Amino acid sequence: MQDVAIIIPSHNEEENVPLIHAELRKTFANLPDYHLITWFINDGSTDGTLAAIKTAQAQDADVHYIDMSRSFGKEAGMYAGLSTAKADLYAVMDADLQDPPAMIPDMLAGIRDGYDMVGAARTDRSGEPPIRSFFANLFYKIINAISTTPIVPGARDFRVMTQQVVTAVLSLSETNRFSKGIFGWVGFKTKYLPYTNVERKHGKTSWSFWSLFRYSLDGIIDFSDAPLAFVSWIGTISFIGSFIALLFIVIRAMIFGDPTPGWPSLVSIFLMIGGLQLLALGIVGRYIGKIFVEAKDRPIFIAKEIK
Template identity: 70%
Template sequence: MTQTLAIIIPCHNEEENIAVFYHAVQKALAPLPAYQPLFWYINDGSTDHTLMAIQQLQQADKDVHYIDFSRGFGKEAGMYAGLQNAKADLYVIMDADLQDPPEMLPEMLAGIADGYEMVGAARVDRTGEPILRSFFSNLFYKLMKRISQADIVPGARDFRVMTPRYVDAVLSLSEHNRFSKGIFGWIGFKSKYLPYKNVERQYGQTSWSFTNLFKYSLDGIIDFSDAPLTFVSWVGLFSFVTAGLALLFIVIRALIYGDPTPGWPSLVSIFLMFGGLQLFALGILGRYIGKIYIEVKNRPIYIAKEIK
């Protein structure tokens, strides 16, 4: 019995990779005639000829579909849109740049056949990436492992095969501020990850700069942990105790040695310490409040110009 396999591919300026990716997946699935791939390309505000390349591919294969966003909404919105619109027996999320090896699909599908609800891929190294970027990526995963309620596997990619039940659980979390790695780890179900070595992009340049990745990491921490708020509370307590000891020291010193400018050192110490602490705490609270503000607006996660 043939099973349909919806392959969700978020794309931003990937015109050179569209056809290459399509043929690579077809080749990887050729030994598995029991699976019929349905390609769902998500054009996330591309400024090159990505949409044209998808449309040309669609003319040759009726199993190629696409969603064209009205503007760029980000990869998270692209994954959500693909999962929401595609209908199939199994679902796959992959990047168009072939950093997610299609050769892993047979083993991942075998895992689903063995009873897993989700089989994903996790990089065991970061060969080819800048050292600083790799360091902070590893640090982020270790931090999330400690403070988050979600089971986030180090090196985990968005590349994964999922059952409809798993996908329904993902879609039930319809929050606007999406951090899918956290969502995948939070919903549970019987899952496993297959290790693989890093693969560099086929063509083009990544749109994920260090700044974008840093912001994405902050979103992940805020979306799945209240640890920053707890941290601020402890910093507040520490600052209060430290300021009290400093004030006591200043008073004792003034009584013993005198003070040519009475009150000035103690006031400056207190103002600087508590002023900086308040700004720091307000910054963290502002991030959480900003997330709440976006959520209560209840805006759509994406707007599609065309679904075909």
Template identity: 70%
Template sequence: MPQSVAIIIPCHNESENVPLIYQALMKTFQTDLTQLQPQIWYVNDGSTDDTLAQVQHLQDSDAQVHYIDLSRSFGKEAAMYAGLVTAKADYYAVMDADLQDPPAMLPDMYAALQEGYDMAGAQRTDRSGEAPVRSFFSNLFYKFINRVSQTQIVPGARDFRLMTRQVVDAIVHMTERNRFSKGLFSWVGFKTKYLPYQNIERQHGETSWSFTGLLRYAIDGIIDFSDAPLTFVSMIGIISFLGAFAALIFIVIRAALYGDPTAGWPSMVSIFLMIGGIQLFALGIVGRYIGRIYIETKQRPIFIARKIK
């Protein structure tokens, strides 16, 4: 009996891409991965178009197609988790529906697992077709998080990967609500091989990731895998205190030697505003961490499925 592989595909308004990714996957499995039995799991993440109808149409003609219809949009991270925790297979793959993750890489990923690797991932080597500003901040994010976090994230690594059941078991046992999958994949360890490929633009539709959304995602990743922001604001507090103490000594000595010719209220107001701004900045960072703790203590489910079939 052939081994099975579950392909997890989060979908948010991907009606045009649903049949295309299915056709590409079937071509790959019928020509290059005949030794594996595929299960294609579409996770409908609160789509407002006819994504679900397209998936149901495919399921009517192919029993290998399954879907999880979430009760609302919980985000890509939750949709990925829903697929991983629901599907039962020997191997698991995660990929986007927009064909930016080429199914033609799956045979090489499978070959890597046969070589003894536990996980094979795709690593984008260029960002052609992407806005320069977006590429700049993306590269800056990888450099920063790898500097401040003990969990190293490969620059350009995609969520697209093929994993053994052992890796998936480790992933799904981490039930945190605030999920940064790139970090989780690296944190669990295991023997991993990254396969380079050039950037591919999405087939149809517009990406749901805005610059603001990506920025929030990056901040979440930094907070989830590093306490460097807390250390940073602590250092700012220490530097501010030492600077203020040195200034106080200088003012006292100057007043003793030369008197106090000016009242100095404008400079005092500026100093108060600066220190107040630093305090609010520090409180904002601390508040982000406390907010994370607050959300986790509620223990709400990561996702709610309206229907699984």
């Protein structure tokens, strides 16, 4: 019998904790060759999530939890669970039941077939606002165009992994974590199972449009230097364009004279060049900011209680 540790980052999931616990127990009741170990990561919840987890633990000795000292985010929660749990196989999933536990048997079957990692990929985004779906699809197109790390469109963090994969993932100990990129970067034989989108059961997602936008920017910066190349090319093109414009102005003044002293369009050129410089500084600043955070080498999470 193999132990399977299910890592469930939870932030304000009071109503969903008992539901996902019940669904997992029902799923593994039909898997006699596997032993379920559930790890809830309470990521600074302000509702009764921790109490719900403790209730589940009182009913099931194979339920464990990590109570974070504050909210460190889902990425830190996954890292905390994977680095703390001990098992033969590991799985990561959300607490809101958008990751169907019914897919776990097929994922485990994929591991038996020789895959090192079996994940889930949504084939649609029904139930999401159209603008959010548009930018999500745009993100996958952009990052796969500029990054050498493959990221499957619609891929979720929901997946089953072998110990070897988890060891590789944990070896990437950067503070700025983008797990979809990390899972792709470590490689290994991977399979994705398609499924239709499932809406969360209770509560509201903590992922706003702005937080998802910042998360996507982090992913691009973490796994590509294309933005730096982009501003370099913009600077080169701007310099060449300005040089050509200068030649044109000098030649025109030599032939036709310069009837407009002060030339107001000079101000426009200054503003354009200044804007490009600020854009370049902003992009470079994002990379420097990432370096600054990593150089401080702060822990990825702080646990208040592990039980």
